[in-house]
Amino acid sequence: MKKRIALTGATGFIGGHLLEELLSNGYYVNAITRKPQQARKNVRWIEGNIENKEALSKLLEEVDVVINVAGLVKAKTQREFIAANSHPVLNLANAVKASHKNPHFIQVSSLVARKKNISNYATSKHQGEMHLKNNNLGIKWTIVRPPGVYGPNDNETLKIFRALSWRITFSPSNSAFRVSWIHVEDLVKAISCLMENSEYYNKTVELDDGNKNGYSYKEFYNTAAKILTLKPLHITLPKFILKILGHTNDLLSSIIGYTPMVSAMKVNEMCHPDWVCQNNAEEQVTGWTPKYNLEKGLKETLDWYKKNGYM
The missing domain is CATH 3.90.25 (UDP-galactose 4-epimerase; domain 1)
Structure with missing residues:
Protein backbone atom coordinates (compact mmCIF):
# COMPACT_ATOMS: atom_id res chain seq x y z
CA MET A 1 0.00 0.00 0.00
CA LYS A 2 1.32 3.43 -0.96
CA LYS A 3 2.28 5.83 1.79
CA ARG A 4 0.34 8.89 2.88
CA ILE A 5 2.34 12.12 2.89
CA ALA A 6 1.67 15.31 4.88
CA LEU A 7 2.70 18.33 2.80
CA THR A 8 2.92 22.02 3.64
CA GLY A 9 3.37 24.69 0.97
CA ALA A 10 1.47 22.64 -1.62
CA THR A 11 0.06 25.76 -3.30
CA GLY A 12 3.49 27.38 -3.73
CA PHE A 13 6.19 27.03 -6.38
CA ILE A 14 8.23 24.11 -5.00
CA GLY A 15 5.35 22.59 -3.06
CA GLY A 16 3.10 22.60 -6.11
CA HIS A 17 5.66 20.68 -8.16
CA LEU A 18 6.23 18.30 -5.26
CA LEU A 19 2.48 17.64 -4.98
CA GLU A 20 2.38 16.64 -8.66
CA GLU A 21 5.43 14.40 -8.20
CA LEU A 22 3.90 12.62 -5.22
CA LEU A 23 0.56 12.08 -6.96
CA SER A 24 2.24 10.81 -10.14
CA ASN A 25 3.99 8.18 -8.00
CA GLY A 26 0.73 7.03 -6.45
CA TYR A 27 1.05 8.56 -2.99
CA TYR A 28 -1.86 9.88 -0.96
CA VAL A 29 -1.37 13.45 0.25
CA ASN A 30 -2.68 15.46 3.19
CA ALA A 31 -2.06 19.09 2.22
CA ILE A 32 -2.66 22.10 4.44
CA THR A 33 -3.98 25.29 2.84
CA ARG A 34 -5.16 28.70 4.00
CA LYS A 35 -7.73 28.99 1.20
CA PRO A 36 -10.28 26.53 -0.24
CA GLN A 37 -8.85 24.41 -3.06
CA GLN A 38 -10.41 22.45 -5.89
CA ALA A 39 -10.96 18.80 -5.00
CA ARG A 40 -8.35 16.41 -6.38
CA LYS A 41 -8.07 12.65 -6.42
CA ASN A 42 -5.86 11.29 -3.61
CA VAL A 43 -5.48 14.76 -2.03
CA ARG A 44 -7.06 15.63 1.28
CA TRP A 45 -7.08 19.42 1.58
CA ILE A 46 -7.03 20.67 5.17
CA GLU A 47 -7.95 24.31 5.67
CA GLY A 48 -5.96 26.13 8.33
CA ASN A 49 -2.32 26.64 9.27
CA ILE A 50 0.33 24.94 11.34
CA GLU A 51 -0.40 27.19 14.32
CA ASN A 52 -3.90 25.69 14.51
CA LYS A 53 -3.79 22.51 16.60
CA GLU A 54 -6.91 21.01 15.02
CA ALA A 55 -5.62 21.57 11.49
CA LEU A 56 -2.18 20.25 12.44
CA SER A 57 -3.73 17.13 13.95
CA LYS A 58 -5.70 16.47 10.76
CA LEU A 59 -2.62 17.08 8.62
CA LEU A 60 -0.69 14.32 10.40
CA GLU A 61 -3.48 11.75 10.52
CA GLU A 62 -2.12 8.35 9.43
CA VAL A 63 0.85 9.81 7.55
CA ASP A 64 4.18 8.08 6.98
CA VAL A 65 6.17 11.14 5.91
CA VAL A 66 5.88 14.86 6.71
CA ILE A 67 7.41 17.31 4.21
CA ASN A 68 7.61 20.98 5.20
CA VAL A 69 8.06 23.22 2.16
CA ALA A 70 6.12 26.24 3.40
CA GLY A 71 7.95 29.45 4.29
CA LEU A 72 8.79 32.99 3.26
CA VAL A 73 11.72 34.27 1.19
CA LYS A 74 10.60 37.90 1.52
CA ALA A 75 9.52 39.66 4.72
CA LYS A 76 9.84 43.12 6.25
CA THR A 77 11.13 42.06 9.67
CA GLN A 78 13.05 39.29 11.37
CA ARG A 79 9.95 38.51 13.42
CA GLU A 80 8.00 37.74 10.23
CA PHE A 81 10.78 35.47 8.97
CA ILE A 82 10.98 33.61 12.30
CA ALA A 83 7.20 33.20 12.40
CA ALA A 84 7.20 31.69 8.90
CA ASN A 85 10.45 29.72 8.76
CA SER A 86 11.30 28.73 12.33
CA HIS A 87 8.24 28.37 14.58
CA PRO A 88 6.33 26.08 12.17
CA VAL A 89 9.25 23.61 12.12
CA LEU A 90 9.10 23.26 15.90
CA ASN A 91 5.31 22.88 15.84
CA LEU A 92 5.56 20.17 13.21
CA ALA A 93 8.43 18.41 14.99
CA ASN A 94 6.48 18.26 18.25
CA ALA A 95 3.42 16.97 16.39
CA VAL A 96 5.54 14.32 14.68
CA LYS A 97 6.91 13.22 18.05
CA ALA A 98 3.37 12.87 19.40
CA SER A 99 2.21 10.85 16.39
CA HIS A 100 1.82 7.13 16.96
CA LYS A 101 3.28 6.37 13.50
CA ASN A 102 6.50 8.39 14.10
CA PRO A 103 6.64 9.67 10.50
CA HIS A 104 9.84 10.70 8.74
CA PHE A 105 10.10 14.52 8.83
CA ILE A 106 11.72 16.17 5.79
CA GLN A 107 12.49 19.87 6.25
CA VAL A 108 13.09 21.78 3.01
CA SER A 109 15.45 24.49 4.22
CA SER A 110 17.87 26.62 2.18
CA LEU A 111 21.57 26.73 1.43
CA VAL A 112 21.74 30.13 3.16
CA ALA A 113 21.10 28.39 6.49
CA ARG A 114 24.80 27.54 6.71
CA LYS A 115 25.58 31.29 7.11
CA LYS A 116 23.09 32.05 9.84
CA ASN A 117 24.13 35.66 10.51
CA ILE A 118 24.19 36.90 6.93
CA SER A 119 20.51 37.89 6.84
CA ASN A 120 17.22 37.59 8.71
CA TYR A 121 16.12 34.97 6.19
CA ALA A 122 19.25 32.89 6.82
CA THR A 123 18.78 33.20 10.58
CA SER A 124 15.21 31.96 10.37
CA LYS A 125 16.13 28.99 8.19
CA HIS A 126 19.03 28.10 10.49
CA GLN A 127 16.75 28.24 13.53
CA GLY A 128 14.32 25.93 11.78
CA GLU A 129 17.09 23.40 11.25
CA MET A 130 18.27 23.69 14.86
CA HIS A 131 14.83 22.73 16.13
CA LEU A 132 15.50 19.33 14.60
CA LYS A 133 19.23 19.00 15.27
CA ASN A 134 19.40 20.21 18.88
CA ASN A 135 16.21 18.87 20.40
CA ASN A 136 16.09 15.36 21.80
CA LEU A 137 12.79 14.66 20.08
CA GLY A 138 13.62 11.14 19.03
CA ILE A 139 12.17 11.65 15.56
CA LYS A 140 13.47 10.69 12.12
CA TRP A 141 14.40 13.84 10.21
CA THR A 142 16.17 14.85 7.02
CA ILE A 143 17.12 18.43 6.13
CA VAL A 144 17.27 19.36 2.44
CA ARG A 145 19.21 22.52 1.54
CA PRO A 146 18.46 23.62 -2.02
CA PRO A 147 20.45 26.46 -3.59
CA GLY A 148 18.78 28.67 -6.21
CA VAL A 149 15.66 26.86 -7.47
CA ILE A 182 18.77 23.25 -9.36
CA HIS A 183 15.69 22.78 -11.53
CA VAL A 184 12.54 22.32 -9.48
CA GLU A 185 11.74 18.98 -11.13
CA ASP A 186 15.13 17.59 -10.11
CA LEU A 187 14.60 18.87 -6.57
CA VAL A 188 11.20 17.26 -6.07
CA LYS A 189 12.37 13.94 -7.52
CA ALA A 190 15.30 13.97 -5.10
CA ILE A 191 12.95 14.63 -2.18
CA SER A 192 10.81 11.71 -3.34
CA CYS A 193 13.90 9.47 -3.28
CA LEU A 194 14.99 10.76 0.13
CA MET A 195 11.72 9.95 1.83
CA GLU A 196 11.95 6.29 0.78
CA ASN A 197 15.40 5.64 2.23
CA SER A 198 16.30 5.36 5.90
CA GLU A 199 20.00 6.06 5.24
CA TYR A 200 19.14 9.79 5.18
CA TYR A 201 17.64 9.89 8.67
CA ASN A 202 19.20 12.67 10.77
CA LYS A 203 21.29 13.99 7.88
CA THR A 204 21.55 17.29 6.00
CA VAL A 205 21.70 17.06 2.21
CA GLU A 206 22.64 19.86 -0.19
CA LEU A 207 21.26 19.35 -3.69
CA ASP A 208 22.29 20.98 -6.97
CA ASP A 209 22.39 20.25 -10.71
CA GLY A 210 25.70 18.41 -10.52
CA CYS A 277 26.68 23.03 -2.51
CA GLN A 278 29.35 21.29 -0.45
CA ASN A 279 28.55 17.68 -1.20
CA ASN A 280 28.20 15.63 -4.36
CA ALA A 281 24.45 15.59 -4.93
CA GLU A 282 24.47 12.48 -7.10
CA GLU A 283 26.37 10.53 -4.45
CA GLN A 284 24.19 11.91 -1.65
CA VAL A 285 20.87 10.60 -2.96
CA THR A 286 20.63 6.95 -3.95
CA GLY A 287 18.64 6.40 -7.12
CA TRP A 288 18.66 10.06 -8.17
CA THR A 289 20.57 11.89 -10.89
CA PRO A 290 19.78 15.49 -11.88
CA LYS A 291 18.20 15.65 -15.33
Missing part, protein backbone atom coordinates in the same frame (compact mmCIF):
# COMPACT_ATOMS: atom_id res chain seq x y z
CA TYR A 150 14.08 27.69 -10.81
CA GLY A 151 11.59 26.19 -13.24
CA PRO A 152 8.07 26.54 -14.64
CA ASN A 153 5.78 28.78 -12.58
CA ASP A 154 8.69 30.49 -10.80
CA ASN A 155 8.06 34.24 -10.64
CA GLU A 156 11.65 35.19 -9.79
CA THR A 157 13.17 33.55 -12.88
CA LEU A 158 10.42 35.18 -14.95
CA LYS A 159 11.62 38.58 -13.68
CA ILE A 160 15.16 37.76 -14.83
CA PHE A 161 14.01 36.82 -18.33
CA ARG A 162 11.94 39.98 -18.58
CA ALA A 163 14.82 42.14 -17.31
CA LEU A 164 17.12 40.68 -19.96
CA SER A 165 14.95 42.31 -22.62
CA TRP A 166 16.65 45.58 -21.57
CA ARG A 167 19.97 43.97 -22.63
CA ILE A 168 21.72 45.04 -19.44
CA THR A 169 22.57 42.80 -16.48
CA PHE A 170 24.07 43.60 -13.09
CA SER A 171 25.99 41.66 -10.48
CA PRO A 172 28.29 42.26 -7.50
CA SER A 173 31.85 43.09 -8.50
CA ASN A 174 33.28 40.13 -6.57
CA SER A 175 34.58 37.88 -9.35
CA ALA A 176 34.93 34.95 -6.94
CA PHE A 177 31.17 34.70 -6.45
CA ARG A 178 29.71 31.27 -7.24
CA VAL A 179 26.22 29.89 -6.71
CA SER A 180 24.65 26.50 -7.32
CA TRP A 181 21.30 26.04 -9.06
CA ASN A 211 27.89 21.32 -11.65
CA LYS A 212 30.44 21.08 -8.84
CA ASN A 213 31.77 24.63 -9.06
CA GLY A 214 28.43 26.37 -9.41
CA TYR A 215 28.02 29.43 -11.61
CA SER A 216 28.92 33.09 -11.56
CA TYR A 217 26.20 35.69 -12.00
CA LYS A 218 27.56 36.44 -15.46
CA GLU A 219 27.45 32.76 -16.47
CA PHE A 220 23.84 32.52 -15.36
CA TYR A 221 22.81 35.68 -17.21
CA ASN A 222 24.73 34.71 -20.34
CA THR A 223 23.06 31.30 -20.39
CA ALA A 224 19.62 32.89 -20.13
CA ALA A 225 20.56 35.51 -22.75
CA LYS A 226 21.75 32.80 -25.15
CA ILE A 227 18.34 31.15 -24.95
CA LEU A 228 16.72 34.52 -25.70
CA THR A 229 19.28 35.12 -28.50
CA LEU A 230 20.36 38.36 -26.84
CA LYS A 231 23.80 39.81 -26.09
CA PRO A 232 23.38 41.94 -22.97
CA LEU A 233 25.91 44.34 -21.51
CA HIS A 234 27.02 43.02 -18.12
CA ILE A 235 27.83 45.62 -15.46
CA THR A 236 29.45 44.78 -12.12
CA LEU A 237 28.58 46.97 -9.16
CA PRO A 238 30.60 47.49 -5.95
CA LYS A 239 28.97 46.22 -2.79
CA PHE A 240 28.53 49.74 -1.39
CA ILE A 241 26.36 50.69 -4.40
CA LEU A 242 24.23 47.60 -3.89
CA LYS A 243 24.00 48.37 -0.17
CA ILE A 244 22.74 51.87 -0.96
CA LEU A 245 20.09 50.30 -3.19
CA GLY A 246 19.17 47.84 -0.46
CA HIS A 247 18.90 50.49 2.26
CA THR A 248 16.85 52.70 -0.07
CA ASN A 249 14.44 49.83 -0.65
CA ASP A 250 14.25 49.24 3.11
CA LEU A 251 13.41 52.91 3.68
CA LEU A 252 10.74 52.91 0.99
CA SER A 253 9.37 49.69 2.45
CA SER A 254 8.91 51.32 5.85
CA ILE A 255 7.13 54.28 4.25
CA ILE A 256 5.03 52.63 1.55
CA GLY A 257 4.58 49.23 3.17
CA TYR A 258 5.75 46.91 0.38
CA THR A 259 8.18 44.02 0.82
CA PRO A 260 11.34 44.52 -1.29
CA MET A 261 13.15 41.61 -2.90
CA VAL A 262 16.48 43.46 -2.81
CA SER A 263 16.89 44.61 0.79
CA ALA A 264 20.13 45.48 2.57
CA MET A 265 20.28 41.95 3.99
CA LYS A 266 19.51 40.40 0.62
CA VAL A 267 22.56 42.29 -0.69
CA ASN A 268 24.62 40.52 2.00
CA GLU A 269 23.45 37.21 0.56
CA MET A 270 24.10 38.33 -3.02
CA CYS A 271 27.67 39.41 -2.22
CA HIS A 272 28.65 36.29 -0.30
CA PRO A 273 31.25 34.55 -2.52
CA ASP A 274 30.33 30.90 -1.95
CA TRP A 275 26.82 29.55 -2.34
CA VAL A 276 28.04 26.30 -3.88
CA TYR A 292 18.66 19.34 -16.05
CA ASN A 293 21.83 21.33 -16.56
CA LEU A 294 21.39 25.10 -16.44
CA GLU A 295 20.90 25.67 -20.18
CA LYS A 296 18.40 22.84 -20.62
CA GLY A 297 16.48 23.86 -17.51
CA LEU A 298 16.29 27.55 -18.38
CA LYS A 299 15.18 26.75 -21.94
CA GLU A 300 12.34 24.56 -20.69
CA THR A 301 11.38 27.27 -18.22
CA LEU A 302 11.32 29.94 -20.92
CA ASP A 303 9.23 27.69 -23.18
CA TRP A 304 6.73 27.28 -20.33
CA TYR A 305 6.52 31.05 -19.81
CA LYS A 306 5.84 31.57 -23.52
CA LYS A 307 3.29 28.76 -23.71
CA ASN A 308 1.38 30.18 -20.74
CA GLY A 309 1.41 33.77 -21.95
CA TYR A 310 3.91 35.27 -19.50
CA MET A 311 6.32 36.36 -22.24
